[in-house]
Amino acid sequence: MDRVARLKSVLMSLTEWTVRDGWPKRVAIGLTVISLTALAVSPWYGIYVRDDESLPEYSFFIVKKGVIPQRGEYAAFEMTQEYADRVEPKGPLRPYSRVGRMFLKAAYGVAGDVVRVQGRDVYVNDWKVATVIEQDKYKQRIEPASYPPVIPDGAYYLGLPHPRSFDSRVIGLVDVKDIKGVVWPIF
Numbered sequence: 268m269d270r271v272a273r274l275k276s277v278l279m280s281l282t283e284w285t286v287r288d289g290w291p292k293r294v295a296i297g298l299t300v301i302s303l304t305a306l307a308v309s310p311w312y313g314i315y316v317r318d319d320e321s322l323p324e325y326s327f328f329i330v331k332k333g334v335i336p337q338r339g340e341y342a343a344f345e346m347t348q349e350y351a352d353r354v355e356p357k358g359p360l361r362p363y364s365r366v367g368r369m370f371l372k373a374a375y376g377v378a379g380d381v382v383r384v385q386g387r388d389v390y391v392n393d394w395k396v397a398t399v400i401e402q403d404k405y406k407q408r409i410e411p412a413s414y415p416p417v418i419p420d421g422a423y424y425l426g427l428p429h430p431r432s433f434d435s436r437v438i439g440l441v442d443v444k445d446i447k448g449v450v451w452p453i454f
């Protein structure tokens with residue numbers, strides 16, 4: 268028997284059960300493998316599905332838990348009430364703050380970087396990273412956040428290019444304790 272015939276015979280014997288038992292068994296086995304794999308890596312990795320328009324080119328992400336982002340990397344952090352309360356002016360309801368949910372943003376500023384606000388534009392090390400909109404989608408006034416002259420250790424400026432991104436431009440710097448890990452877009 269030549270090599271091609273032998274390879275064909277081996278492949279047929281490996282896939283024989285799919286013909287004999289049909290698609291339900293294949294689907295069940297596939298889902299079982301995916302579930303067991305996800306369970307095995309869950310202490311270190313997670314999957315996040317985007318539910319807003321901040322990163323329109325991606326919908327699914329892998330989160331590597333417990334890793335601190337470097338400049339330019341995507342990071343996942345938990346939106347806390349403290350961050351939502353920093354938004355100026357105080358008082359209006361901001362349902363898009365989604366306290367307790369994970370947010371995905373890029374690390375534009377790290378410890379030692381200089382953040383400054385000029386008008387409604389925010390700069391990190393003289394690189395324009397955001398423009399703060401005058402009104403949110405509910406027609407409520409919104410102001411740029413306040414920053415220390417230099418980003419301290421354990422703090423990050425997290426943002427995205429989307430004009431309405433609810434990020435450090437309005438909530439201020441994000442503390443390392445609230446960062447859940449580094450994020451990789453899948454598709």
